[in-house]
Amino acid sequence: xxILRFFTAGNVDDGKSTLTGRLLFDSKSIxxxxxxxxxxxxxxxxxxxxxxxxxxxDGLRAEREQGITIDVAYKxxxxxxxxxxxxxxxxxxxxxxxxxxxxxxxDVAIILIDxxxxxxxxxxxxxxxxxxxxxxxxxxxINKMDLVSYAENAYSxxxxxxxxxxxxxxxxxxxxxxxxxxxxxxxxNRSEKLPWYKxxxxxxxxxxxxxxxxxxxxxxxxxxxxxxxxDPKTNEITRRFIGRILSGTYKNGDLVEVLPEKIAxxxxxxxxxxxxxxxxxxxxxVALQLSHDIDAGRGNTIVPIHQRSTLTNEIEATICWxxxxxxxxxxxLIIQHLSHTTKAKISEILxxxxxxxxxxxxxxxxxxxxxxxxxxxxxxxxxxxADTFDQNRSTGIFILIDENTNNTVAAGTIFxxx
Amino acid sequence: METKDYLDHLEAEAIHIMxxxxxxxxxxxxxxxxxxxxxxxxxxxxxxxxxxxxxxxxVHIDTGHNFPEALDFRDQLVDNIGEKLIVRKVEDTIRKxxxxxASGKFPSxxxxxxxxxxxxxxxxxxxxxxxxxxxxxxxARAKERIFSVRDDFGQWNPKKQRPEIWDTYNGRINKxxxxxxxxxxxxxxxxxxxxxxxxxxELPNIYFTHNRQVVQTDNGQLMAxxxxxxxxxxxxxxxxxxxxxxxxxxxxxxxxxxxxxTVRDIIEEIKIAKISERGATRMDDRISEAAMxxxxxxxxx
Numbered sequence: 022x023x024i025l026r027f028f029t030a031g032n033v034d035d036g037k038s039t040l041t042g043r044l045l046f047d048s049k050s051i052x053x054x055x056x057x058x059x060x061x062x063x064x065x066x067x068x069x070x071x072x073x074x075x076x077x078x079d080g081l082r083a084e085r086e087q088g089i090t091i092d093v094a095y096k097x098x099x100x101x102x103x104x105x106x107x108x109x110x111x112x113x114x115x116x117x118x119x120x121x122x123x124x125x126x127x128d129v130a131i132i133l134i135d136x137x138x139x140x141x142x143x144x145x146x147x148x149x150x151x152x153x154x155x156x157x158x159x160x161x162x163i164n165k166m167d168l169v170s171y172a173e174n175a176y177s178x179x180x181x182x183x184x185x186x187x188x189x190x191x192x193x194x195x196x197x198x199x200x201x202x203x204x205x206x207x208x209x210n211r212s213e214k215l216p217w218y219k220x221x222x223x224x225x226x227x228x229x230x231x232x233x234x235x236x237x238x239x240x241x242x243x244x245x246x247x248x249x250x251x252d253p254k255t256n257e258i259t260r261r262f263i264g265r266i267l268s269g270t271y272k273n274g275d276l277v278e279v280l281p282e283k284i285a286x287x288x289x290x291x292x293x294x295x296x297x298x299x300x301x302x303x304x305x306x307v308a309l310q311l312s313h314d315i316d317a318g319r320g321n322t323i324v325p326i327h328q329r330s331t332l333t334n335e336i337e338a339t340i341c342w343x344x345x346x347x348x349x350x351x352x353x354l355i356i357q358h359l360s361h362t363t364k365a366k367i368s369e370i371l372x373x374x375x376x377x378x379x380x381x382x383x384x385x386x387x388x389x390x391x392x393x394x395x396x397x398x399x400x401x402x403x404x405x406x407a408d409t410f411d412q413n414r415s416t417g418i419f420i421l422i423d424e425n426t427n428n429t430v431a432a433g434t435i436f437x438x439x
Numbered sequence: 440m441e442t443k444d445y446l447d448h449l450e451a452e453a454i455h456i457m458x459x460x461x462x463x464x465x466x467x468x469x470x471x472x473x474x475x476x477x478x479x480x481x482x483x484x485x486x487x488x489x490x491x492x493x494x495x496x497x498v499h500i501d502t503g504h505n506f507p508e509a510l511d512f513r514d515q516l517v518d519n520i521g522e523k524l525i526v527r528k529v530e531d532t533i534r535k536x537x538x539x540x541a542s543g544k545f546p547s548x549x550x551x552x553x554x555x556x557x558x559x560x561x562x563x564x565x566x567x568x569x570x571x572x573x574x575x576x577x578x579a580r581a582k583e584r585i586f587s588v589r590d591d592f593g594q595w596n597p598k599k600q601r602p603e604i605w606d607t608y609n610g611r612i613n614k615x616x617x618x619x620x621x622x623x624x625x626x627x628x629x630x631x632x633x634x635x636x637x638x639x640x641e642l643p644n645i646y647f648t649h650n651r652q653v654v655q656t657d658n659g660q661l662m663a664x665x666x667x668x669x670x671x672x673x674x675x676x677x678x679x680x681x682x683x684x685x686x687x688x689x690x691x692x693x694x695x696x697x698x699x700x701t702v703r704d705i706i707e708e709i710k711i712a713k714i715s716e717r718g719a720t721r722m723d724d725r726i727s728e729a730a731m732x733x734x735x736x737x738x739x740x
Contacts, residue, residue, distance in 0.1 A: 024445045092600060094581045095574045097627045104445050106625055118602040122584075125604045245458035248491035261491065265455050294486040304447075306454045306487070319462045343602045357607055360462060420607050427611040432604040 022099075025227060028108040028123045030147040031133030036164050040133060040202040041096060041109045047209040048098050048224065092116070093123035102228040114146070117392040118343035121432060124150060128232050129158040136165050136175055136199075140182055146376045152190040153339055153374075153394065153434065155414055158230055159187075159195045162223065166215070167201040173217040189379055198223055239328045240269030241408070241416050244321050245360045248308070261292070261308040262317060264360070267415040269328070271307065272300045279315055280322040280406040281332050287312040303415075320361030322406035330416070332404040333438040337371070340433035341394050344423065348389035353424040356401055358416075363403040365421065371396040398439070410434035446634050453480075453622035454487045455606065456585055457569065460495075460620045461488075463610035464567040467495040470556075471524070473509035474686040475642055476571030476623060478516070479631060482640050483622065485520065495569070496523040500555050502548040503530045504667050504688035512643040527559045544669050545662060547691040557593045560617060567610065567618040575627040585624050591615035628684075629709055636702040645683050646705070648697050653679040660693035684709075 029037040096107040108123030124130060130151040134144055151159050161183055169175040176199045187195055199207060199218055206212035209224045221229070245264040252259070273291040278284065290310035291298055301307045309323065317323075324330055342348055348367065356365035372381040374394040381396070389395050399421075410417030421431040460467050469484065471477045484493050499513060517524045529548050532555040533540055541548050560568065574581045584600050586608045601609060610618055623631070635642065652664035654674050662668065664676050667690050681694035682705075699705045 022445050024448050092582050092597060094578070095625065096581060097575050097625070099627075099629075104630070119600075121604055122602045126606065245455070246462040246494075248488060250491040263458055263487070265451065265458075295489040304451055306451050306458070355611075357609060359607060360459065418605050418607070420604055420609060422609055422611055427609070427613055429601045429604070429609045432602065432607075 022101075022103060023232065024104045024106060025129065025230070025232060026106045026108070026127045027129035027131055027227065028093075028110050028120075028127045029131045029133065030110055030120060030124070030143075030151075031162075031164075032135060032138065032141055032143045035133040035135045035138075036202045037133055038109055040131075040162065040164065040200070040208070041107055043202045043205055043208050044107070044224065045096060045098055047205055048100060092119050095123075100224070100228060105227065114143070114392060117146075117150070118341070120147070120150065121154070121341055121343065124154055124156065125432070127154075127156055129160055129227070129230060130156040131160045131162050133162045133164050134179055134183070136163050136169050136179065139179055140186065142377050144183075145186065145378070148187065148190060148192070149374070149376055149379050149394075150341075152192050152379075153341070155191075155193075155410060155434070157193055157232070159192050160223075160226065160230075161195065161197045163197065163199045164202055166199045166206060167204045171199075171201075171206070171212075171214040176218075196220075196226065198226060238269050239330070239408070239413070240271055240325050241267040241330065241413065242271060242307070242309070242323045243267060243359050243361065244317060244319055244323065247318055259310060260314075261310055262321075262323065263306070263308045266301055266303050266305050266307060267359070268303050268413055270300060270302050271309070271325075273298070276326045277311075277323050278326055278329065279311075279317045280324065280330070281404045282315075282317075282321075283332075284313070284315050284317075285326065286315060320359075320363075322361075324406070330406045330408055331438050332406055334402075334404050335368075335398065335400050335439040336405075336407065336435050337396065337398055337437035337439065338419070338433040338435045339374070339394065339396050340421070340431045342389045342391060342431050344426075344428055344430035345391055346430075347391070348430075354430070355422040355424055356399065356405070356419050357422060358405045358407060358419040361403075361405060362422075363401050363405070364424070365399055365401045367397050367421075368400050369398040371398065396436075397433075399433075407435055407438070409436055409438070411436070446630065446637060449623075449626055449630060450483065450486070450634070452606070452625065453483050456608070456620060456622040457484060457487045459608050459610065460567055460569055460622075463608070464618070466563065466565050467567045467569065468498045468525075468560075468563065468565045469493070469495050469569045470571070471497040471499050471513065472571070472687070473499070473505065473513045473643065474571070475631060475635065475646065476573065478640060478642060479623065479634060480569060480571050481516065481520065482638060493522045496525050498525045498527070498559060498563075498565075498568070500552055500559065501526050501528045502552055502688050503528060504546075504548055504665075504690045506643070506645055506663070506683075506686060506689055508643045508645045509686050516641075525559070525563070527555050527562075529555045531555075532558060541690075542669075544671075544674075545656070545690045546667060546669065548688065549691060553593070560593070565617060566612065567620055569620045569622060571623055572619075572621050573626050573628075573631075574624050583621065583624075585621055586610055587619045587621065588612060589617055589619060593617075629706070632702060632706045632709060636706065643686065645686060647701070648680060648682045648699050650678055651681050651694065652676050653681060653694060656693070661696070662693055663689050665689045 031037050094109045098105050110120040110123035132147050163176055163179055180197050199215055206214055207222050211222045243264050244262045248261045250259050275288045288309050289312045292308040293301055354365045355362050370386040372383045373385055375382055408416045417435045419433055420429050423430045529551050572580055584603045653661040654664055654676055682697040683694055699708050
């Protein structure tokens with residue numbers, strides 16, 4: 022059994038929360054006391070169905086009152102094949118940054134299209150965001166099939182239109198499924214109302230879709246925490262550099278280099294949860310001891326000698342601005358590259374990406390406002406040991422923090438070193 | 440054969456978060472309630488930091504309505520692991536701040552507990568508290584970030600949550616603010632039990648079936664008979680064969696009828712259970728639809 026993370030996106034009324042509710046409900050992941058509560062609320066609110074499934078996920082009072090999703094809600098269910106983590110993300114443009122939060126860790130992006138409204142601005146925007154975040158799979162769920170009597174041509178028109186649009190995007194795998202979240206058709210089981218549809222139901226797709234294989238095996242490790250252990254008997258101090266292997270493999274005895282100082286040394290002990298191991302892999306938390314007494318600390322990178330990563334003070338990146346206050350040229354920023362933080366400056370806005378067409382706009386590069394996506398040049402005070410996002414999804418990412426307010430003001434992916 | 444590699448993934452995620460807390464903050468604390476979730480946190484902290492010392496003390500906010508079994512277990516555990524424990528009592532807060540104690544048949548000190556927690560944070564200048572909250576417990580919790588920033592008054596503002604992208608956690612705060620960090624956010628009740636089974640983690644015995652004097656509430660919930668209850672003639676005390684799904688206060692945590700002797704029994708029981716964990720056992724969330732959201736806004740965990 023493994024874990025699949027997915028998020029749902031789409032227009033405000035495309036039925037995202039209903040779809041999530043339907044998956045939970047039909048896979049029998051909802052307890053009876055919660056169903057009772059929601060049935061009661063549905064009646065109080067005069068909803069026309071007995072059970073308003075959206076009430077399952079809209080957890081904040083303001084959301085229930087306004088009938089929209091404001092922030093990401095995380096929901097969990099599992100089948101015999103997988104544990105699923107759902108990020109139910111808001112569709113409204115005003116809450117795009119919350120959508121980034123839910124989408125950033127996903128294996129699959131489910132983008133809902135209301136068959137009556139067809140492809141909208143939001144469909145395009147969410148697809149572009151999925152492309153920027155490098156989400157491995159995009160699933161287009163064409164919803165409300167009940168409103169067109171489950172007609173095939175209405176479905177294929179939208180599929181054709183989306184394919185044309187998606188041509189210009191950098192999406193890796195795109196699949197299409199017709200559903201009715203409200204009626205529960207093609208969600209858990211294949212629908213008898215869709216005899217012309219040859220694919221699987223939504224749940225079968227989710228149970229079987231492959232999670233991402235790493236495109237790069239180069240070994241990357243960053244120190245999160247340094248632990249000094251004083252042996253109570255000998256008073257001898259051992260220093261452990263603890264962190265997560267971001268990609269590749271580390272072995273006891275590996276010749277390594279500590280960046281950014283470029284100090285060569287050797288792994289003299291490799292431990293996983295206080296147990297010595299010979300080898301550890303991507304995703305493992307390890308404690309390294311090094312042969313030399315080196316002044317290394319949180320945020321430093323340790324790489325094998327033959328797999329050096331680039332040290333750079335200047336990167337080009339695609340970022341999404343997430344702060345209510347627009348970017349100001351004099352703004353003092355901090356870049357957080359995984360566990361490494363250093364001062365940073367956006368020295369140039371190269372272009373803005375039109376979120377609805379994916380076209381670069383070179384004419385309006387003097388400012389950057391909430392939810393805008395831009396290509397920028399960033400200069401950093403200390404060099405960072407990074408890879409491009411194309412090479413390594415685990416290390417080609419960063420966030421920007423305002424030094425004054427401490428808010429997370431942007432998230433970005435690296436596409437070039439300078 | 441059923442493989443459990445997803446537990447490795449959840450474990451690594453939780454420990455990664457703890458290491459970020461240890462690396463980013465000056466004065467962290469781990470809030471320890473004596474329940475299974477915080478016991479799992481302690482287990483994860485051991486995996487993260489051993490053979491070194493924890494970079495934080497365990498902090499227990501003692502409501503005075505705890506199960507004695509949970510308190511004994513707490514002291515035993517702290518003894519075994521050799522880490523520091525800080526206990527602060529709600530009773531002292533009530534006296535010091537001249538607060539009105541909880542009343543009613545099943546007096547809950549849940550709201551009062553928040554005062555003690557905030558006072559303790561101030562006393563020790565904790566800048567972050569690690570907690571065992573899980574997003575599957577309740578729908579307001581489902582909305583909360585892993586690093587949740589609280590203002591000077593401990594309040595959670597759901598509309599002003601920071602974006603939290605990938606697993607890069609921004610723990611920078613302004614003076615007076617502090618952070619609640621939730622390493623097991625993505626675990627469900629079943630994940631916890633599967634992990635307890637795999638890691639052979641010890642728990643207070645009240646999680647397993649035992650005989651107990653109970654009182655039935657109007658909702659049909661079974662409350663442990665204790666000196667803290669204010670019963671009247673209409674209440675009928677009887678003996679039940681019960682266990683606890685969650686361990687909170689004696690006055691607001693209900694028992695469930697169960698014959699589960701082992702962790703495996705409990706896992707089988709949960710798999711077929713039709714009532715949610717909080718729905719079955721917590722009186723405090725039944726008050727209103729937004730009970731948890733309101734408590735969190737006021738500084739509750």
